[in-house]
Amino acid sequence: MNLLADAVVRTFVARPRSSALLVGIGGSALAFFYAIALPAERYGAFALGALAYLTPGEAIAAIAIGYGTTLAIAINLRSNAGRGSDALTFGGALAALLPSSLCCTTLIPSALAALGASAPVVLHVTGRFQGFFAAYSNAFVAFAVLAVLAALWLAARSSQNACAISIPKGSTP
């Protein structure tokens, strides 16, 4: 927990404006997207009306995925900047999305949650496929939340390592 808290503090101290924008606006937008996507299967459409069917558990999952994903990206951006890429480039953002291993990126859990919860609505798959998605949608969402937490932890660890190896300018190694 301290590892994550330290990483968050380092990130917001190093890049207060861009981190706040990314987590505040990006996280809110992503959380809002999931707040619609997660109950869309029960509602029957990917529309604002689905919000009326949002359960407390889904609301927590939407917030965790939305803000967790953008926070992991912000931490990774800061870590990458410490390694010499100061600009918020497209490449930097991409590198932040793919922090260390493919299984724990923030892209995959997001896709899984969206797929599990709203694939039947969006893709119009039928019969057995839709039954499978309907039966295991909660498992997809739970896995997505766990994977985002794992991504956060990896990002925090990466941030700590970046600090450990950073050398002040002008000093000799």
Next chain:
Amino acid sequence: MKSLLLSLALFSFAVSTAPANALAAAPAIAVGHPAPNFTYHLLGGARLSAGSLRGHRYLLWVMATWCPSCVTGAHALAAHAAKLRRAGFRMVQLEAAGDLGYPGPSLESIRNSIGAVAAPPNWYWGTLSEAQSLALDPASAPDVFYLVDRHGRVRAQSSAPAAHWAQISAFASGR
């Protein structure tokens, strides 16, 4: 020998095409056309013919019991049951044959969860035969409904009653 082979070939052809022909014989539902004149098997053993619904606007809904939007839709309709009853609107909720190949709760348990409003003559619950399922739900969608007018003609097709309540409400009110 030749005639034996010919007979076998004809027999195999007849066997392989018979079920398809039987299913194809069922009239397919289409917007703008009369709803198929089926007789539905209702929970409890009663039967309901499409003809007996003439004179009423009604919702003909094919669903799977494991379908989340179907359960939500049923509860959404139940919330407006009094209004629909006053308008003389009927609902015919039918489980697709074999629950579309995926296990789910019983239709009866869903009906019971709705409560007393989910009862005839305003709300009928039943199951479809294979042929009826194929005619009313050729795409095997777990949630598809039709709005049928007083003359038995299909006026609209949609899915997910909770998401399309406005459309159902307008039709039930005659708008």
